[in-house]
Amino acid sequence: xxxxxxxxxxxxxxxxxxxxxxxxxxxxxxxxxxxxxxxxxxxxxxxxxxxxxxxxxxxxxxxxxxxxxxxxxxxxxxxxxxxxxxxxxxxxxxxxxxxxxxxxxxxxxxxxxxxxxxxxxxxxxxxxxxxxxxxxxxxxxxxxxxxxxxxxxxxxxxxxxxxxxxxxxxxxxxxxxxxxxxxxxxxxxxxxxxxxxxxxxxxxxxxxxxxxxxxxxxxxxxxxxxxxxxxxxxxxxxxxxxxxxxxxxxxxxxxxxxxxxxxxxxxxxxxxxxxxxxxxxxxxxxxxxxxxxxxxxxxxxxxxxxxxxxxxxxxxxxxxxxxxxxxxxxxxxxxxxxxxxxxxxxxxxxxxxxxxxxxxxxxxxxxxxxxxxxxx
Amino acid sequence: xxxxxxxxxxxxxxxxxxxxxxxxxxxxxxxxxxxxxxxxxxxxxxxxxxxxxxxxxxxxxxxxxxxxxxxxxxxxxxxxxxxxxxxxxxxxxxxxxxxxxxxxxxxxxxxxxxxxxxxxxxxxxxxxxxxxxxxxxxxxxxxxxxxxxxxxxxxxxxxxxxxxxxxxxxxxxxxxxxxxxxxxxxxxxxxxxxxxxxxxxxxxxxxxxxxxxxxxxxxxxxxxxxxxxxxxxxxxxxxxxxxxxxxxxxxxxxxxxxxxxxxxxxxxxxxxxxxxxxxxxxxxxxxxxxxxxxxxxxxxxxxxxxxxxxxxxxxxxxxxxxxxxxxxxxxxxxxxxxxxxxxxxxxxxxxxxxxxxxxxxxxxxxxxxxxxxxxxxxxxxxxxxxxxxxxxxxxxxxxxxxxxxxxxxxxxxxxxxxxxxxxxxxxxxxxxxxxxxxxxxxxxxxxxxxxxxxxxxxxxxxxxxxxxxxxxxxxxxxxxxxxxxxxxxxxxxxxxxxxxxxxxxxxxxxxxxxxxxxxxxxxxxxxxx
Numbered sequence: 058x059x060x061x062x063x064x065x066x067x068x069x070x071x072x073x074x075x076x077x078x079x080x081x082x083x084x085x086x087x088x089x090x091x092x093x094x095x096x097x098x099x100x101x102x103x104x105x106x107x108x109x110x111x112x113x114x115x116x117x118x119x120x121x122x123x124x125x126x127x128x129x130x131x132x133x134x135x136x137x138x139x140x141x142x143x144x145x146x147x148x149x150x151x152x153x154x155x156x157x158x159x160x161x162x163x164x165x166x167x168x169x170x171x172x173x174x175x176x177x178x179x180x181x182x183x184x185x186x187x188x189x190x191x192x193x194x195x196x197x198x199x200x201x202x203x204x205x206x207x208x209x210x211x212x213x214x215x216x217x218x219x220x221x222x223x224x225x226x227x228x229x230x231x232x233x234x235x236x237x238x239x240x241x242x243x244x245x246x247x248x249x250x251x252x253x254x255x256x257x258x259x260x261x262x263x264x265x266x267x268x269x270x271x272x273x274x275x276x277x278x279x280x281x282x283x284x285x286x287x288x289x290x291x292x293x294x295x296x297x298x299x300x301x302x303x304x305x306x307x308x309x310x311x312x313x314x315x316x317x318x319x320x321x322x323x324x325x326x327x328x329x330x331x332x333x334x335x336x337x338x339x340x341x342x343x344x345x346x347x348x349x350x351x352x353x354x355x356x357x358x359x360x361x362x363x364x365x366x367x368x369x370x371x372x373x374x375x376x377x378x379x380x381x382x383x384x385x386x387x388x389x390x391x392x393x394x395x396x397x398x399x400x401x402x403x404x405x406x407x408x409x410x411x412x413x414x415x416x417x418x419x420x421x422x423x424x425x426x427x428x429x430x431x432x433x
Numbered sequence: 434x435x436x437x438x439x440x441x442x443x444x445x446x447x448x449x450x451x452x453x454x455x456x457x458x459x460x461x462x463x464x465x466x467x468x469x470x471x472x473x474x475x476x477x478x479x480x481x482x483x484x485x486x487x488x489x490x491x492x493x494x495x496x497x498x499x500x501x502x503x504x505x506x507x508x509x510x511x512x513x514x515x516x517x518x519x520x521x522x523x524x525x526x527x528x529x530x531x532x533x534x535x536x537x538x539x540x541x542x543x544x545x546x547x548x549x550x551x552x553x554x555x556x557x558x559x560x561x562x563x564x565x566x567x568x569x570x571x572x573x574x575x576x577x578x579x580x581x582x583x584x585x586x587x588x589x590x591x592x593x594x595x596x597x598x599x600x601x602x603x604x605x606x607x608x609x610x611x612x613x614x615x616x617x618x619x620x621x622x623x624x625x626x627x628x629x630x631x632x633x634x635x636x637x638x639x640x641x642x643x644x645x646x647x648x649x650x651x652x653x654x655x656x657x658x659x660x661x662x663x664x665x666x667x668x669x670x671x672x673x674x675x676x677x678x679x680x681x682x683x684x685x686x687x688x689x690x691x692x693x694x695x696x697x698x699x700x701x702x703x704x705x706x707x708x709x710x711x712x713x714x715x716x717x718x719x720x721x722x723x724x725x726x727x728x729x730x731x732x733x734x735x736x737x738x739x740x741x742x743x744x745x746x747x748x749x750x751x752x753x754x755x756x757x758x759x760x761x762x763x764x765x766x767x768x769x770x771x772x773x774x775x776x777x778x779x780x781x782x783x784x785x786x787x788x789x790x791x792x793x794x795x796x797x798x799x800x801x802x803x804x805x806x807x808x809x810x811x812x813x814x815x816x817x818x819x820x821x822x823x824x825x826x827x828x829x830x831x832x833x834x835x836x837x838x839x840x841x842x843x844x845x846x847x848x849x850x851x852x853x854x855x856x857x858x859x860x861x862x863x864x865x866x867x868x869x870x871x872x873x874x875x876x877x878x879x880x881x882x883x884x885x886x887x888x889x890x891x892x893x894x895x896x897x898x899x900x901x902x903x904x905x906x907x908x909x910x911x912x913x914x915x916x917x918x919x920x921x922x923x924x925x926x927x928x929x930x931x932x933x934x935x936x937x938x939x940x941x942x943x944x945x946x947x948x949x950x951x952x953x954x955x956x957x958x959x960x961x962x
Contacts, residue, residue: 081894082878084814099811106801113772114794120775121790126712133777136714145769146762153758156808161751163810168747183587208890210496218495220892238744243583244677246742246817250883255813257743259678260582261671264744281742281817281885283576285583286502289888357503359570359589389587 085250088276088297089268092253094163102156109149167253170265173235175228181238181245181258181280182391184287184348188226191237195310198396199224200344201290205352208290220277225294229303230270238264242389246282249295255281270297285389286360287348321399325424329403331411334420338408341401346409349389354413361389365413374410374419378429381406394430399423450952458553461545462952463530468848469552470527471841475917477519477559478834482910484512489906491889492899505889506574507566513577517695518602519559521829524837525698526551526609529637532844533613535943535950536631538622538959543615551608558601565591565598576887578688581669581680585661592662596655603648610644613637622942624961628719631941635722636701639729643690643697646733650687654680678743685736693732695829697725699796699836700767703789705941706843707771710786711778712938717770724763724770731760741812750809757807761800768797783936784858788839791866792832799827802877817887820880826873838865838916846931849923850949857919864912871905 079085086096124130178189178196189196202221206212215221228234238247240258248255252268270276278293298306343352346364350356354365364370369377381402384392393402406421450456450465460466487508491499500508530548534541542548565572570589573579584592617638621630630638657680660666667673669680700721708715715721737745737753745753771793780786802824806812815821846852875898880886884895891899922928931948942961946954 079882079894081882081898084811084881085883095810095814098808099805099814102805102808102811106804110797110801113768113797117772117775117790117793120772120778121780124711124775124778124780126779126781130777130779132711132713132779134713135716135777136774137717137719141773142717142720142766142770146766149762149765150759153761157755157758160754160808160810164750164754165747167810167813168750208497210498214495214893216893218893219890243587244580248817248885250814253810253814255742255816257678259671259743262676262678262744278883279885279888283506283580283583283887285587286506286574288506289502289885289890357570359568359591360503387586 079250087251087253088270088272088274089252090271091163091167091268092251094166095253098160098163101159105152105156167266170235170267172233173267174232175234176237177226177228177234178237178239179226179247179258180241181247181284181291182241183243183285183389184280184291186222186226186245186247186280186291186293187241187396190307193307193311195307195314197224197310199226199294201292203290205343205347217277219290220279220292220294222292222294225275225296227296227298227303227306228268228270229300230273230297232300233267233269235265235267238266241391243284244282245280245284245291247278247293248281249276249278249293251276251278252295257282273297273299273302286357290348317398321423324400325427328422329400329420331407331420334404334407335411336404337401338404338406339412341397341405342408342412345393345397346405354409354415364409365415370409370415371417374421375429377406377410378402378421378426381409382426382429399426399430402426459549461541461549463534463542463545463548464848464950464952466542466548466552467527467529467531470523470530473552473555474520474522474524474527474837475920477515477523479913479917480563481512481515481520482913484508484515485906486910488512489903492891493903494900495891495893495896497890500889502889503571503574506576506887507571509887510573510576510579511562511566514562514573514599515559516829517577517691518599518606519555521695521833521837522606523555525637525640525695525833526606528633528698528702528837528840528844529609529613531848532943533616533634533637534620535847535946535954536634536941537617537620537625538942538955538961539616539620540953540955542612543620544612547608548612551605551612554601555605558598558605561594561601562598565594568594578684579655579658580684581658581661581677584658585669588662593659596659599655600652603652606644607648610641610648613641614645617641622955622958622961628722629961631701632704632715632718632721633698633701636697636704636725639725640694640697643694643729643732647687647690647694650683651691654683654687657683678740681740681743682737685739686733688739689736690729690732692825692828693728695833696796697729699792699833700725702836702840702843703771703792706785706789706839707774707793709843709936709938709940710783710789711775711780713774713778715770716773716776717766720766721770724766727763728760731756731763735760738807738809738812741809742816754807754809758804761804761807764800768793768800779938783842784853784855784862785839785843785936787862788835788842791862792835792839795827795831795835795870799824799832802827815880817885818880819876819884819886822886823873823876823880826876830873831869841920843936844943845920845923846935847943847946847948847950849926849928850931850947851923851926851928852931853923854919854928857915857922861912861915861919864915865909868905868908868912872902872909873905875902875905 084096084099086093176191180187186199199222202223203219207214238256238258240260245258246255254266256264256266274297276295280291349361350364356363382394384390400423403421403423403426410417410419491505568591572591573595575584575588657668661668667675669675669677704715735757738757806815879895879898884891933947934944
């Protein structure tokens with residue numbers, strides 16, 4: 058699928074565009090008008106809290122120091138005052154009204170998803186994001202690109218540890234981009250702090266959000282709703298390009314996806330060797346299957362079933378292909394037909410039938426998978 | 434009539450309690466049951482704390498070192514469940530059992546046998562929950578909020594045990610709440626009118642009504658999770674006509690009043706301690722009562738502020754934003770009243786007062802971040818980050834837990850008849866105070882900078898703060914062992930003997946009985962003027 062090349066292109070692009078300003082201790086201003094408004098609201102309410110805090114804690118501290126028994130303070134006798142009590146009910150209320158008005162204005166603007174220039178369907182699943190451009194024949198998955206060895210501390214951690222993906226989302230600058238957000242399994246939440254967008258991806262429902270990015274750049278975020286074991290490992294990366302550059306990019310992607318489909322059809326006539334299937338299969342397994350079924354095929358007992366020594370992986374080949382291609386409804390097992398090419402599907406099934414002592418010696422070819430999908 | 438009085442008098446000298454374990458298993462005495470609740474809560478606090486230590490150890494540095502992500506999720510889930518249902522709530526129920534009858538001049542709780550039952554089903558519930566961790570696939574791993582469908586279609590079979598244990602906890606809480614209400618309504622000493630009731634009794638009465646209103650809602654939510662998972666219903670599954678977001682509405686309709694269940698009794702405690710050590714009457718008693726009631730009422734119409742990112746209609750987002758902001762008004766009144774009580778008082782700094790002062794400052798900080806979280810457009814940025822974790826630990830640890838510690842220091846001499854060890858107490862306070870802020874304050878920073886909650890591993894920019902947070906966590910955990918030593922010492926009757934009055938500025942019926950409080954008190958009701 059030319060994933061490697063694409064990653065390389067994205068990486069070069071990434072290094073050439075500005076990276077958004079961020080703080081280690083505060084909210085970031087972000088790169089949209091909305092995100093700047095949100096930052097402004099954040100700082101306003103923060104300063105209001107600081108002022109109230111200084112007054113209240115100041116009074117308290119004064120009493121603690123000067124009304125001490127050890128300094129000979131004699132207790133006063135007052136224990137109520139209607140005037141004071143009414144005042145400190147009314148004044149905070151008025152401050153809140155003053156705060157509520159600008160907050161409501163920003164909120165109304167954030168929820169106005171009409172008149173979008175570009176619409177992208179964002180679908181979360183355990184544990185990756187899928188992007189589909191509604192006006193083009195382009196859609197792809199976006200997976201964590203950090204190596205497993207970095208996570209398990211075998212390699213040094215890179216600069217963008219856990220915040221890097223193989224294929225970032227690409228959007229145009231200066232245009233209103235609408236996101237339709239949903240999920241294939243549990244609830245996820247698509248969050249890009251620089252856009253001030255955080256919207257839950259609910260299975261069976263579609264949420265909307267929008268952004269209009271002013272500057273080209275690369276923006277990172279993460280899934281924000283606990284979605285199972287690898288919730289911490291499904292980042293979001295968005296690249297904003299100038300509209301002309303974006304148009305070139307999307308046309309190029311359309312071409313590539315078309316070519317890949319043609320190539321796939323040609324593949325059907327060919328048989329691959331066991332060795333090649335196992336090589337490709339191992340790679341696919343590591344990126345698509347190992348999160349649940351574990352790199353050693355043993356799964357997580359009681360949570361995710363083992364493939365090593367399992368009946369399906371050793372005997373029932375049609376069922377094996379069916380499970381991988383169509384998933385198992387009502388469980389965490391996804392349908393991989395849309396996520397992997399025929400070649401990759403064939404390779405990973407072959408790998409699962411021949412790795413970790415599953416020595417069936419059988420190969421599965423792209424045409425076998427295709428036969429199941431097309432029903433022939 | 435006189436023969437009844439004679440019988441009661443007779444009982445005073447013969448406590449009629451079996452020896453050994455049977456005393457505790459069969460007891461219907463409010464003081465015994467209060468003690469059981471408090472020890473249970475303390476043990477659960479240490480167990481839940483140990484789980485927090487596992488979480489902080491894993492987060493000490495980036496990368497996966499100690500536990501697998503699946504186990505990490507079990508730790509965050511069970512830590513939350515234990516601290517809410519096993520530590521904070523039973524501790525307050527324990528305090529209610531001990532103190533409500535003493536404060537209103539009643540001989541015991543109104544329903545003593547139910548009282549015994551409501552405590553003794555609790556250890557079973559937590560045994561079930563904890564044992565589920567040892568099942569194949571582990572215990573609950575979907576967060577203490579158990580959002581569907583993560584807790585239904587995508588959970589393992591320990592979910593059934595989780596549901597069962599939450600049911601039992603709910604039954605226990607409801608029975609405890611009924612007992613408090615019946616006791617307060619029927620057993621106040623002659624002359625104790627509603628507006629003469631001590632603040633702790635008032636806040637607990639209101640809390641008890643909240644409990645009765647919302648614990649059945651929680652029971653409903655877990656039951657729907659159970660039937661969705663095992664019996665083919667589709668309450669929370671869109672494929673069958675349900676809605677996963679409806680789960681969140683039901684859960685938070687319970688969950689928001691629940692956070693007031695965990696803080697209203699704390700308000701009551703602080704409203705006793707501050708006047709005692711300021712040697713001045715509580716400022717604005719009646720506005721305190723009204724503020725508590727308003728907070729309780731408002732708590733029913735703000736639940737969806739936990740769900741701003743779920744994609745609610747604009748109108749709903751506005752409504753819940755405004756209603757939530759409104760809660761800060763009565764809460765502010767409380768804080769202002771405490772400060773006004775101290776104003777021109779004659780303040781001394783015994784340990785209950787130290788914890789109460791820490792409570793006022795740190796709870797207010799939690800209140801400020803709560804006000805920030807109410808602003809919907811900004812909440813989109815804060816939601817599900819460590820900023821939220823910082824917020825609710827400020828209100829629950831330095832809020833609820835500190836108030837419980839303040840209460841223990843305040844009433845321990847009454848319970849045990851001995852003064853606590855002042856040196857240990859000082860160590861406990863200062864170690865806790867410093868470490869708890871090191872633990873929770875930097876969470877604001879990493880949260881704002883963009884660290885999501887409930888993740889076992891994080892980006893490198895968060896590494897420095899997380900190291901300090903973990904160190905603060907370990908130190909706070911260890912500091913509680915000082916508290917354990919102090920409580921054991923007092924309960925083994927080691928220390929200076931305490932007078933009946935204990936604190937020179939203290940007022941209320943509980944200070945009119947000797948220290949330690951006899952097994953049976955107020956068999957003849959006192960007269961309140």
